[in-house]
Amino acid sequence: MSQMQNVERQLREMILGLEIGPGERLTERWIESRFGASRTPVRAALLRLETEGLIGRDGRGWTVAPINLAELGQIAVYREAVEVAAVRLTAALEDRSGIDVIAAMLDSCDAETPREEWHRVGMDFHIELARLSGNEFLLRAVRDAMTRLSRARWLEVRDEKALGRAWAEHHAILAAVRSGDAEEAARLLSDHIAGSRDRLVASLHDDRRGLRARGFAVVAA
Amino acid sequence: MSQMQNVERQLREMILGLEIGPGERLTERWIESRFGASRTPVRAALLRLETEGLIGRDGRGWTVAPINLAELGQIAVYREAVEVAAVRLTAALEDRSGIDVIAAMLDSCDAETPREEWHRVGMDFHIELARLSGNEFLLRAVRDAMTRLSRARWLEVRDEKALGRAWAEHHAILAAVRSGDAEEAARLLSDHIAGSRDRLVASLHDDRRGLRARGFAVVAA
DNA sequence: GATACCATTTTGGTATACCAAATTGGTATC
DNA sequence: GATACCAATTTGGTATACCAAAATGGTATC
Numbered sequence: 001m002s003q004m005q006n007v008e009r010q011l012r013e014m015i016l017g018l019e020i021g022p023g024e025r026l027t028e029r030w031i032e033s034r035f036g037a038s039r040t041p042v043r044a045a046l047l048r049l050e051t052e053g054l055i056g057r058d059g060r061g062w063t064v065a066p067i068n069l070a071e072l073g074q075i076a077v078y079r080e081a082v083e084v085a086a087v088r089l090t091a092a093l094e095d096r097s098g099i100d101v102i103a104a105m106l107d108s109c110d111a112e113t114p115r116e117e118w119h120r121v122g123m124d125f126h127i128e129l130a131r132l133s134g135n136e137f138l139l140r141a142v143r144d145a146m147t148r149l150s151r152a153r154w155l156e157v158r159d160e161k162a163l164g165r166a167w168a169e170h171h172a173i174l175a176a177v178r179s180g181d182a183e184e185a186a187r188l189l190s191d192h193i194a195g196s197r198d199r200l201v202a203s204l205h206d207d208r209r210g211l212r213a214r215g216f217a218v219v220a221a
Numbered sequence: 222m223s224q225m226q227n228v229e230r231q232l233r234e235m236i237l238g239l240e241i242g243p244g245e246r247l248t249e250r251w252i253e254s255r256f257g258a259s260r261t262p263v264r265a266a267l268l269r270l271e272t273e274g275l276i277g278r279d280g281r282g283w284t285v286a287p288i289n290l291a292e293l294g295q296i297a298v299y300r301e302a303v304e305v306a307a308v309r310l311t312a313a314l315e316d317r318s319g320i321d322v323i324a325a326m327l328d329s330c331d332a333e334t335p336r337e338e339w340h341r342v343g344m345d346f347h348i349e350l351a352r353l354s355g356n357e358f359l360l361r362a363v364r365d366a367m368t369r370l371s372r373a374r375w376l377e378v379r380d381e382k383a384l385g386r387a388w389a390e391h392h393a394i395l396a397a398v399r400s401g402d403a404e405e406a407a408r409l410l411s412d413h414i415a416g417s418r419d420r421l422v423a424s425l426h427d428d429r430r431g432l433r434a435r436g437f438a439v440v441a442a
Numbered sequence: 443g444a445t446a447c448c449a450t451t452t453t454g455g456t457a458t459a460c461c462a463a464a465t466t467g468g469t470a471t472c
Numbered sequence: 473g474a475t476a477c478c479a480a481t482t483t484g485g486t487a488t489a490c491c492a493a494a495a496t497g498g499t500a501t502c
Contacts, residue, residue, distance in 0.1 A: 002455065037456090040459070041455075043265070044455090047269065051272040060462075060463070061465090061484075074357055077306060081303050081305070089298070135295045135299065137299035217493095225485080225486090250454095260487080261487065262486065281494060299479085
């Protein structure tokens with residue numbers, strides 16, 4: 001594990017965990033002193049985070065990517081395309097063992113589970129489902145999309161009922177995959193993604209003043 | 222245009238143009254002397270090319286990505302997902318002017334057009350069609366897929382008849398988009414991509430000995 | 443030929459100096 | 473307050489030195 005990878009991982013965690021907020025300036029010298037690394041691995045880490053869309057350029061300097069409401073809609077279209085393609089492949093597979101693993105992962109979440117874990121499992125459901133497709137490009141696309149959505153999903157106000165509904169939808173998708181019904185799985189997944197996007201955009205839009213009050217950059221376009 | 226961007230652009234061109242062949246070793250010091258740059262911008266350029274899938278790691282060193290026949294199949298599935306999603310969005314648009322630009326681009330190719338231009342326009346057709354969708358993620362996915370396919374498509378043995386057929390398919394897709402028939406456009410595009418993949422894989426598989434004789438790394442998995 | 447050993451060379455990770463470009467903050471003027 | 477000017481500071485692009493890890497090639501042995 002090189003220094004570069006360490007810095008990249010830690011920065012990613014700080015950004016996704018909102019310790020460094022959307023829109024914040026990032027300077028190489030700050031990162032160096034923060035992580036006790038020299039400029040070379042820091043710069044390499046920044047380059048990699050840039051390609052993940054977590055940071056971008058502001059003039060010459062670096063900033064953390066803002067929460068972009070318009071982008072959420074575009075990502076939803078993108079994820080629907082790649083996730084549905086993946087779930088069709090997965091539903092055609094004979095080996096169902098991977099589905100059981102995912103179901104167990106979903107079931108590991110209960111009333112005692114911390115919110116962070118619910119958040120992670122909710123995203124991993126999609127990533128792991130795509131992994132079962134065996135298509136590396138679809139997997140990477142889904143993982144990329146979930147990373148880009150991670151902060152927004154975390155900021156979304158969700159109650160127990162919403163979580164319960166999402167989990168029920170997850171299970172329904174798994175059931176369709178398990179029974180080899182690719183059309184049904186695709187339809188359920190499409191609906192799930194669309195519903196998820198609508199609730200997400202509405203929640204963040206309603207709460208944008210509150211988010212901005214916390215210093216987060218929230219942009220509409 | 223920084224040194225890093227210059228090195229990245231030139232390296233990409235050399236790789237896509239097969240001046241540096243699939244599987245070849247790349248060392249930072251060679252690149253430095255080749256382009257008269259120092260290590261820092263060279264390393265940054267390498268990192269970026271790595272995320273584009275054009276180069277990868279061989280142990281600690283760098284190599285140009287091989288021609289991977291299995292990957293071609295996976296990319297085809299991926300491109301179908303994202304290109305079809307994009308063409309559906311585009312077919313729903315009221316503004317058809319972008320379609321005319323693409324049609325004109327296709328028509329710019331004739332018997333006098335050098336092969337390089339046919340190659341570029343053939344790929345740009347897909348990229349520009351995706352651009353019309355207005356979805357940045359779909360556009361980037363299509364561009365990424367075409368970049369990864371570029372070398373293989375160049376190496377594919379194609380005669381005038383094959384090119385003519387591909388161009389007719391391009392025009393048919395455009396016509397469906399122009400008439401707002403998203404289903405027809407999606408179907409035609411899917412068929413086009415599947416046909417294209419089958420011919421590509423078959424051509425490269427048939428010619429793999431010849432390619433290896435040229436020093437190109439061609440792998441099946 | 444195959445294998446082991448070892449000295450030498452190569453290579454990528456890192457640290458740091460230098461410098462131009464950009465930013466910031468203070469001051470003056472209206 | 474708004475605007476202009478400018479010195480000081482900050483910041484990222486680049487160059488280069490250092491070093492550990494990896495690779496290479498020669499030699500010895502079976």
